[in-house]
Amino acid sequence: MEEPEDNPYVRNPSLDFEPVEELDEATAREQVERLREAVRYHDHRYYQRADPLVSDRTYDALFDRLEALEAAFDLRSETSPTRRVGGEPLEELETVEHVAPMLSIDSSGEAADVRAFDERVRERLEAAGDDGPVEYLCEPKFDGLSVELVYEEGKLERAATRGDGESGDDVTANVRTIRSVPLELVGDYPDFLAVRGEVFMPKAAFQSYNRERIERGDDPFANPRNAAAGTLRQLDPSVTAERPLDCFVFDVLDDGGYGFETRLEEHETVDGWGFHVDEHTRLVGDTEEAIEFRDGMLDRRDDLDYEIDGTVIKLNRKAACETLGATSRAPRWAFAYKFPARTEETTVRDVVVQVGRTGRLTPVALLDPVEVSGVEVSRATLHNPDQIEDLGVAIGDRVRLKRAGDVIPYIEEVVDSEREGHFEFPDRCPVCESPVERDGPMAFCTGGVACPAQLRRAVQHYASRTGLDIEGLGEKAVDQLLEEGLVEELPDLYELSVEELAALDGWGETSAENLLDELEASKEPPLSDFLSALGVPEVGPTTAADLARHFGTLDAVLEASPEELREVEGVGETVAREIGEFFDSERNRAVVAALREHGVDPRAGETASDALAGVTFVFTGSLDRWTREEARELVETNGGSATSSVSSNTDYLVVGENPGRSKREDAEANDVPTVDESTFEALLEDRGVDV
Numbered sequence: 001m002e003e004p005e006d007n008p009y010v011r012n013p014s015l016d017f018e019p020v021e022e023l024d025e026a027t028a029r030e031q032v033e034r035l036r037e038a039v040r041y042h043d044h045r046y047y048q049r050a051d052p053l054v055s056d057r058t059y060d061a062l063f064d065r066l067e068a069l070e071a072a073f074d075l076r077s078e079t080s081p082t083r084r085v086g087g088e089p090l091e092e093l094e095t096v097e098h099v100a101p102m103l104s105i106d107s108s109g110e111a112a113d114v115r116a117f118d119e120r121v122r123e124r125l126e127a128a129g130d131d132g133p134v135e136y137l138c139e140p141k142f143d144g145l146s147v148e149l150v151y152e153e154g155k156l157e158r159a160a161t162r163g164d165g166e167s168g169d170d171v172t173a174n175v176r177t178i179r180s181v182p183l184e185l186v187g188d189y190p191d192f193l194a195v196r197g198e199v200f201m202p203k204a205a206f207q208s209y210n211r212e213r214i215e216r217g218d219d220p221f222a223n224p225r226n227a228a229a230g231t232l233r234q235l236d237p238s239v240t241a242e243r244p245l246d247c248f249v250f251d252v253l254d255d256g257g258y259g260f261e262t263r264l265e266e267h268e269t270v271d272g273w274g275f276h277v278d279e280h281t282r283l284v285g286d287t288e289e290a291i292e293f294r295d296g297m298l299d300r301r302d303d304l305d306y307e308i309d310g311t312v313i314k315l316n317r318k319a320a321c322e323t324l325g326a327t328s329r330a331p332r333w334a335f336a337y338k339f340p341a342r343t344e345e346t347t348v349r350d351v352v353v354q355v356g357r358t359g360r361l362t363p364v365a366l367l368d369p370v371e372v373s374g375v376e377v378s379r380a381t382l383h384n385p386d387q388i389e390d391l392g393v394a395i396g397d398r399v400r401l402k403r404a405g406d407v408i409p410y411i412e413e414v415v416d417s418e419r420e421g422h423f424e425f426p427d428r429c430p431v432c433e434s435p436v437e438r439d440g441p442m443a444f445c446t447g448g449v450a451c452p453a454q455l456r457r458a459v460q461h462y463a464s465r466t467g468l469d470i471e472g473l474g475e476k477a478v479d480q481l482l483e484e485g486l487v488e489e490l491p492d493l494y495e496l497s498v499e500e501l502a503a504l505d506g507w508g509e510t511s512a513e514n515l516l517d518e519l520e521a522s523k524e525p526p527l528s529d530f531l532s533a534l535g536v537p538e539v540g541p542t543t544a545a546d547l548a549r550h551f552g553t554l555d556a557v558l559e560a561s562p563e564e565l566r567e568v569e570g571v572g573e574t575v576a577r578e579i580g581e582f583f584d585s586e587r588n589r590a591v592v593a594a595l596r597e598h599g600v601d602p603r604a605g606e607t608a609s610d611a612l613a614g615v616t617f618v619f620t621g622s623l624d625r626w627t628r629e630e631a632r633e634l635v636e637t638n639g640g641s642a643t644s645s646v647s648s649n650t651d652y653l654v655v656g657e658n659p660g661r662s663k664r665e666d667a668e669a670n671d672v673p674t675v676d677e678s679t680f681e682a683l684l685e686d687r688g689v690d691v
Contacts, residue, residue, distance in 0.1 A: 137283055141336050142200055187272050313337060394422050431451055455489065532544035622656045
């Protein structure tokens, strides 16, 4: 894209604007056109050339001025740079047919297959009487999501995913938010144009975005490709606009009669029309040079800010490509020379310290995606500060990964490091800046629910199915309540009003009233549910039920000594210590007291009958008719006990599908009879339990 001439907003622009209200419409219209031209050029320099002319502050001032003028004089346009913030949410993505088929490409990781491809090309051209030069355009094989971009009269009309090659999802609204995709072309372009591009998330932006997701408690994306695909298929374009996507254009599907003779000409021309093209694309004279190109890209792969998984080799002459044609799935004039998969060794790009619900700080290493035991891995837990120190891990280190039990990835050792020392664990919480306290090898934020990360997780857990199961209080709703300042600690949930909730985006009076009804119903929860909802470390639904059954009241749990806690079935020394420390905390006691002041009154489970009085069950494996939690509840509401571990006091071990070995071994050691689900059901019926 050439630099606009005589545009006062391109080089050293003055930001001393006249007040909008003092402009007439003609002057405003002229200024809008110059601002649009300048902002497009600055976008091109920043997003496609990585060579900005102006500072971020200056760019923002120009953009804000353009927005203000468009709004004041009703000069909005679909191709204005201000339209990149996203449109209205969609109910679903429509399917559209492509202008031309978006075919796959044959590929291999073997140089011999590349040479065989070249032989086929030459043989077929010779047979067709084509004696022109055989040259290849070589380019990186981008690891992202292919899209078709269609332009009419130079304006972006449609964008679609590859789909099945014949048709794909209409993602126009989302693609409009990608700043490297021109909304309006420049130069001598045809009236109609369809190009193929690859949408991707730059690696640095991917790591930064994953850092944000981990810090706020969301699961990170596995790799930049998944991040790009998930983002491009969002139904809300404003969400896409907030995520850092980019797009390379690498093929012309329909040139509208422009008449390109070579693929190199295509590449150079679309660059001038405003598209983002890759700078590494090269014309080579033969297959050996193409192989050298691929090997060179493999060497510099880790230095690129985008993922590639090989190179693409294309016959340069368009007429020769037409002669060769295509199969039903792939062109005969192109071949992908793939890279070997990254395995086990990778680079640490960042270390994020995640704040858990209980305030525990867990360091997570963000990695260049790598294959470990057949699974792609882009993060690995570092467990605690001591492990970081023992391994000597620092950002930028080359490390070797393992997967514990073929499931959880962890760093086994540092293979290569360019610096001494290791990642310095923070002495303050990365979210709320509260001091960090060490407890043995572990570290904790002392901010409690005053820490936004802990509060968010605490509220989510309180309302979750393993808590009080408050319908209507999912992650999105919790985020809204916290962002609007309506909830600053758990008890604030019970002070919400219909007016406050109905004023939130996406809410109405009905949904507000429904949530308040749910909150009111949650004020008399079973004691076991309440204990689980508080998020006491090591206390899930099973242990919570054991505590409720043993102590009977919340006050008894609050005042229990470590020795008394260890008397509970399934509660050992570590769990007893965690429970004791949680309820010894003045902050946690204050939260519980405030909840009770708001009417929350946990009660011991009510008993429907005493048909199972004195009978103790343990469950292992999955049941068909009930979940294990439902089976436990059925036993307890009929006077029986359902414990988490087998002992001499257990009457029956109920064995479902895929049972654990240890409980069956314990049952055998303690002479506890084992029964299957049908026998368990018959036993209940014999005792008069309504099943």
